[in-house]
Amino acid sequence: QVQLVQSGGGSVQAGGSLRLSCIATRYTYSMNCMGWFRQAPGKEREGIAAIYTGGKSTYVSDSVKDRFTISRDDAKNTIYLQMNSLKPEDTGMYYCATGPKHGSGWPLCVRAEEEGAFDIWGKGAQVTVSS
Numbered sequence: 001q002v003q004l005v006q007s008g009g010g011s012v013q014a015g016g017s018l019r020l021s022c023i024a025t026r027y028t029y030s031m032n033c034m035g036w037f038r039q040a041p042g043k044e045r046e047g048i049a050a051i052y053t054g055g056k057s058t059y060v061s062d063s064v065k066d067r068f069t070i071s072r073d074d075a076k077n078t079i080y081l082q083m084n085s086l087k088p089e090d091t092g093m094y095y096c097a098t099g100p101k102h103g104s105g106w107p108l109c110v111r112a113e114e115e116g117a118f119d120i121w122g123k124g125a126q127v128t129v130s131s
Helices: 106-115
Strands: 004-007 010-013 018-024 033-039 046-052 058-060 068-073 078-083 092-098 125-130
Touching: 004 092, 018 033, 018 092, 018 125, 033 068, 033 078, 033 106, 046 068, 046 078, 046 106, 058 068, 058 106, 078 092
Parallel strands: 010 125
Antiparallel strands: 004 018, 018 078, 033 046, 033 092, 046 058, 068 078, 092 125
């Protein structure tokens, strides 16, 4: 069973930066599409970024656009989320996940990100931004 191991969460003051990492224990098909999600206290889970194999196709939500960057290193089965200019409203639990279990292609990846229909999930990393 593939596992996603997350690291890089923590506490930072507003305006600061953090980088999250997500390493898959081995390759699986659904890793062609990978994404990041977050859930703030009392709120629904939100898809914030997605990336397709090769790293050239990326998506970030409007809520984090121009501040967060998703990237991947396919040779290391790893994706990253670079978070800059952090705001208190970015506080929450951040999860990485592999894409849909069936199907392929970038359009499906983006749709699955918007619907939260991803296959394998990491355990989450807490990000806390203080004002």
